Amino acid sequence: MKHKIIPMIVCLMLCVALMPAAAYADNAKTTPAEPPGIWTDHAAAAFAGGSGTAEDPYQIATPQQMAKLAADINSGDESKKHSGEHFKLTADLNLSAHRWIPIGSGDLSLRHYNFSGYFDGNGKTITGLYVDESQSGFCGGLFGIVYGYEIKHLTVKDAYVKKDAKNSYDYGKIGILVGAAWGSKGSEINIKDCSVSGTVESKGNYTGGLVGDSHRGIYENCTADVKVTGSHSTGGFVGQDDFGTYKNCAARGDVSGAKTVGGFAGFLSDESQVNRCAAFGKVTASGNTAGGFVGMITHLGTISNCAAFGDVVSTVEGVEPQAGGFTGYIQHSTISNSHAAGTITVASSRYKAGGFAGETYYDTGEFHSSSFDIEKNAGLQAIGGETPADTDGVETVPTQTVKTNICKDYYGKHILKAVAERPATCTEDGHEAYWKCENCGLLFADENGTQQIEKPEVIPATGAEDPGTGEAAAAPAKDNADKFAETGDDSNVVLYGILALLAAGGAAGMLYRKRKA
Structure with a gap:
């Protein structure tokens, strides 16, 4: 029986090591107990x-x-x-x-x-x-x-x-x-350089991650990483706003509500101005009017250089969902240089979602240099409703282009991370140092992001002689070399090496015991 234990343990370790790490992740936030x-x-x-x-x-x-x-x-x-x-x-x-x-x-x-x-x-x-x-x-x-x-x-x-x-x-x-x-x-009211995180739950109206209801407030450099659940006018950052100004702010949590729900704001009205802000969370609405960034914007509101990264889901069936990748509903307002990167899904069989806007009131929504992801939303047009339509100022573009647009208009630059040079070995190609954008994935030969490249410069394997045969050692398969060059990630190689050692150890143990017996 003892002879079988070690191989069983090794096999169990192999299975555990190969299981997805997500199986052990528990990101669900539990409701805290009320303190006395x-x-x-x-x-x-x-x-x-x-x-x-x-x-x-x-x-x-x-x-x-x-x-x-x-x-x-x-x-x-x-x-x-x-x-x-x-x-x-x-x-x-x-x-x-x-x-x-x-x-x-x-x-x-x-x-x-x-x-x-x-x-x-x-x-x-x-x-x-x-x-x-x-x-x-x-x-x-x-x-x-x-x-x-x-x-x-x-x-x-x-x-x-x-x-x-x-x-x-x-x-x-x-x-x-x-x-x-x-x-x-x-x-x-001036609120600046503030950051909040946690959970907001309301059965009422005007619910936001950072602020519920705002009138003539100025918000700068603030972040809300909050799971928000509300009813009418629910947003990841602000529930309802009028005459407000938002600059360089972000909402990162998922948002769910009934009506007028948005990843950043539920309802913006009366000359609300939003510039260089983003919504990253998923938006779910059980009623009409849902947008990846804002549920509804009306009365001369303006949004510029903003991004909606999250998916939008509308579960309402009896009425027009007014669901869009960026905004659910727009009236007498302007959105420019802004982009929707998520997937939009509606339960309604009669009405279509909009890749960018769910509905625009009698064409009073004005758009400039904006876009949505057509790869994730095949068959959708810029404006949804019973008779969907495209519109000037909103492009239907592939995923990569949306990401590049977001780098240009929201971030104002590529978010570059250096990937160190990998020296070549006798059997493996290496690559020169390069920089990769963490948002759009484009590669660059320089840290300023001015020289875009398809893949890093390859450093060929040296092909040194194998002392056993006197012949040049073979270089690795090209697809593996390309993979390492593009990602700079050889963590799987290390993992497989460890697993191989464990397996070899188990086999050796079995052989030793067999001979001893």
Whole structure:
């Protein structure tokens, strides 16, 4: 029996080594348990220092001091509103001990409190944020309602924000950083250099990864890596926006909702402007109007130099899905130098998806120098609906061209990674050093991406004499040499070598025991 154990173990090791690594990956995010109590019951008596001015901001160094800010704002005490005052985070905070009551609590349709100051995250990170506004139906996030003026340099990591709808219209918006941000003309809210990650779940409207509902906000260099589930107006970055400005922002999580669902924004209106932003996640909608980047854009909105990387799936059958690779619906708005790289799928048998836009209102959507992937969406035209059509300004191009367009218009350059030179051996060709774009896969002979090549320069095998035969050793098969030259990846060779050694060891063990017996 012992003689059979080692070969069995070796075989088992071979099977395990050859199984796909994905079989062991568990990327599913579980819902965290609600922590006991609320943070405002544990608020500190004072901040760590400061007087609230720009030169001497209030300092926040502990979760209890952060809870004091929330307790002050939500108290309704005019002397604790902190309007126009400055705050600075001086340490990383872990808020997992208790449930968080947002800074600025309430429902926009009823009495509410708001933060109207300046918050500098100072490059620090907040973890353990748990918000559940299901009972009250208020706006949810680290900040609930913000009326001004600035939030910057802050990371909120692995947060969980939840809310149920309390009525049919539902004024309680949610996002990880801010539930509802409301500025005014000439006094816009500025949110910059902020990053959030985690999960947002809502049965209500206006749900976003970073912010739920925004009016006259300016967002720069912000990222939301959030799994978002909502109802109407649901987006990976923002649920609903009007008169907003977005620059160099990205949404990376998957998004699902009922109606008006987008990878970056659910609904953009009233001169919303978006430039050099991207949506990377998959979009799934159970109702109409879904887009890889934005569900709906109306009333003189503009989007330029943006990209939608994710797939779009519409499961609605009874109505027109209005599903497009970039936008679900466009009205009196303009999209330029923007591209859709995903696959679009609709359940409807009567209506077609649009490779770029699900529907344009009486041809009032204007497009310039944009494209979608026709290889992934064979048979689709730029605009979907009952009578699909192509349109000026949107090209139907193959996968490689879409990727190249994204490099040019969204990234503004190729994202190059160096592949080191591989010296030739006596039996194997090598290759010169080269650079490969991590987005589009094109190869270049120089680090600036100006000399495109089909494959790297081959360094021929030396063909040194085999000491056993006195003849030149044979070079490897050309297809293998080309593969290594193109990818610079010989990890499979190493793996197979290890497996061969294991197998040889098992065989040797069996032979030894057989002879011994």
